[in-house]
Amino acid sequence: MLATTGPIDLSTRPSDDTPGFEGAKKDARRLLPGIGDALMDSQELLFANGRAGTTERKVLILLQGMDTSGKGGTLRHVAGLVDPQGLKITAFKAPTEEERQHDFLWRIRRQLPESGMIGVFDRSQYEDVLIGRVRQLVPADEIERRYDEINAFEREFVDGGGVMLKCFLHISADDQKERLAERLEDQTKYWKYNTGDLDERALWPQYQQAYEIALERCSTEHAPWYVVPAGRKWYRNWAIATMLGETLDGLGLDWPAADFDVEEQKRRLATM
Template sequence: MDLLQDAIKKLQVKPGEHIKLKERDPRDKCGFEDEVKTEAQTAIIAQEIDQLQDRLYAEGKRALLVVLQGMDTAGKDGTIRGVFNTTGPIGIAVTAFRQPTENELAHDFLWRAHAACPRRGTIGIFNRSHYEDVLVAKVRGFAPKDAIEQRYEQINAFEKTLIENGTVILKFMLHISKKEQAERLQERLDNPKKHWKFNPGDLEDRKLWDEFEDAYETMLHRCSTKWAPWYLIPADRKWVRNAAIAGVVQATLEDMNPHYPQVSWKPTDFKIV
């Protein structure tokens, strides 16, 4: 199951493109038809990602940053489990961006994101990200409008700096429907093992669904760049979501083509006794 280039282009948001989320089907299968076969192939791709990451770690010259952004219950945790759980833990780091601490609020809004960026040789995953500061901060009014307006270009410049210093960036917006979110929230209420995942505050955000959609559309329009494009991923079907993201990650790492470093000695020069 190779995610073909035309499929990747379909998911990628072009720089300056105006996306209307209500016109994008969150149940789109992206060309994947059989759920069982697709999940099996995604597992194989996850193993290939692990092998590519091993080369990236050994090379130690570049990094990959994966940004996962989406409405509550869109599947950020599930994506990490489905795509990256096979990847060796030494070369991968996950950062969950929650409500800023007092110390983080005392710095510029990008400070905590920059501190969490992956070091060379590793894959870094942002579960939510610096984009919270043009999403939640915008919808909830946590920052002045003029400050929010400045942040789009500041984010673009920040990401360009990372790119110019050897970090490849993949940004995935997990597009979930309001109906699917309701079902997943209800499941968290019905299943005692998932009670810990339920946050009453999610219901307050749900009341602002349209405002959040507007904020996401502006984010996609203003911050999908040539150097760090957004990918709009249909997320109602978990298996499609994982397959699409795994395909893009695999293709990106293959394009990076990391190499194991050459050593200055010959294996025959040594004898293990």
């Protein structure tokens, strides 16, 4: 999965692409449990160091995408692979009254994962340059400033030991139409449907453009954006799980050393 650099035209990117994956759907599905076991092991190393106070490292998976792009499915099937003790999920909704009293990054900072943890953001600071831009919720010059503020904020997180995996779950307008239609055909999915979804869908080109700008302005060396083709759910899950695994293994952590005298403790335990 290559990080995005420079200008990007989402309309030229097929949503059913499967970069990096060799094989068929059934292979990806079959692989996922094995990836999950390896992820749990790598995560335990991170978590152990967090508990022991021997690392500043933390990982944040940031999920953005149009409605039905699979943010919830990624949480269920990918975040669900790791030990929930070491996981901190935050779903950002429309800002509350209290949140609106602060700058847009205030609520984001409060939810950053601590050392040793894997955080997942279901939507994020990017909403403020996406819906914020499309719906003109704030003046244009304020939107402009936010890209730089986001970059500076992400730089700070990375300088403090964080790794940010920014995943844009890329679907086509046809993918969305099919998925919304499915929700309307299945009474076990009504709860996922909001009438407002169609109002947003009506602004599809504007949102794609807002994403293109955000991806261009905020795909940095310290916190690159990844365009994850999400037309095939099995690929999306495989790709994000694989990225997370590679990220964890890339931290190069080792088990924390004992901060006590092991032999002395053994002797004491033997007498009890």
